Amino acid sequence: MMPSPPPRNRPSTVYEPNRGEPQILMCPPDFYGIEYEINPWMSRHKQADHGLAVLQWNSLRSTLHDAGAQTLLLKPVEGLPDLVFTANAAMIYRNHAVLSRFRHAERQGEEAYNEAWLKSAGFTIHQIVEGVYFEGAGDALFCGDTLFAGYRIRSDVHGHQQIGAMFACRVIPLELVDPYYYHLDTCFCPLAPGVAIYFPGAFDEYGRRALKEAVDELIEVDADEARRFACNAVVVGRTVVTNTGCPKLHDALGKRGFTCRETPLDEFVKAGGSAKCLTLRLDGEEAAGWKHTS
Ligand code: ARG
Numbered sequence: 179m180m181p182s183p184p185p186r187n188r189p190s191t192v193y194e195p196n197r198g199e200p201q202i203l204m205c206p207p208d209f210y211g212i213e214y215e216i217n218p219w220m221s222r223h224k225q226a227d228h229g230l231a232v233l234q235w236n237s238l239r240s241t242l243h244d245a246g247a248q249t250l251l252l253k254p255v256e257g258l259p260d261l262v263f264t265a266n267a268a269m270i271y272r273n274h275a276v277l278s279r280f281r282h283a284e285r286q287g288e289e290a291y292n293e294a295w296l297k298s299a300g301f302t303i304h305q306i307v308e309g310v311y312f313e314g315a316g317d318a319l320f321c322g323d324t325l326f327a328g329y330r331i332r333s334d335v336h337g338h339q340q341i342g343a344m345f346a347c348r349v350i351p352l353e354l355v356d357p358y359y360y361h362l363d364t365c366f367c368p369l370a371p372g373v374a375i376y377f378p379g380a381f382d383e384y385g386r387r388a389l390k391e392a393v394d395e396l397i398e399v400d401a402d403e404a405r406r407f408a409c410n411a412v413v414v415g416r417t418v419v420t421n422t423g424c425p426k427l428h429d430a431l432g433k434r435g436f437t438c439r440e441t442p443l444d445e446f447v448k449a450g451g452s453a454k455c456l457t458l459r460l461d462g463e464e465a466a467g468w469k470h471t472s
Pocket of ligand 1: 265285315316361364450
């Protein structure tokens, strides 16, 4: 039975998993701003330009529409400036949503809104065990049948183990060692089963080795483009959408048959996020093996 959703944040469109078109959850930046500092990108002295942030968000949204995706909207909430980063709402596996439990108190207020939206959209909700932090698709990404899971700076490794047991999938934990790359989606992006991009400097020796062993085609991003959030890409079919300033990556992907699109996202980089962080794929990332099997 569907529980009745709280009235404050109902989905604008109901999630229908079988429609066949890519579906992405976004949250308009009405209340976005740099109100606190929970990662090294953020400084209250480098405030985001609100008007420009709105333009950039709209342009990302239309770029995703052009790539063939449909966007669904989470209603923005005053006092929750990072709610725009819907990648951190939950991790999606088929019709299951594993909710985030944020490490920082500043973001914990988002949890109830994420839960309400995902519940009313029809997802089966799962919680990570009490006392363990987990930051959703920001730190847990499928490439083929394997879940790649970033831990230490935000998510705890225990949460990833719980998810592996829950969905009977292989989990490769990757320790994140550079505070600028505090979520896995800032330094690793699966593009298709067996294909991913990554920034080696964000991982330790073990992590780099684990990635090389587990991903057939691992495409390296250099430090300059990693800083432009090249790895924080949204993949829709064979289209890859990133922030501006990632020409080397675009070139490398173009040679492999991907179509790359760029759209300026500097106002969100000020909060430590870019294209991928601003989206949550509801029907399964292109690279997720389970998406291609029923
Ligand atoms: N200011 C946000 C934070 O530090 C940015 C989140 C970016 N999201 C992401 N999936 N990497 O939590």
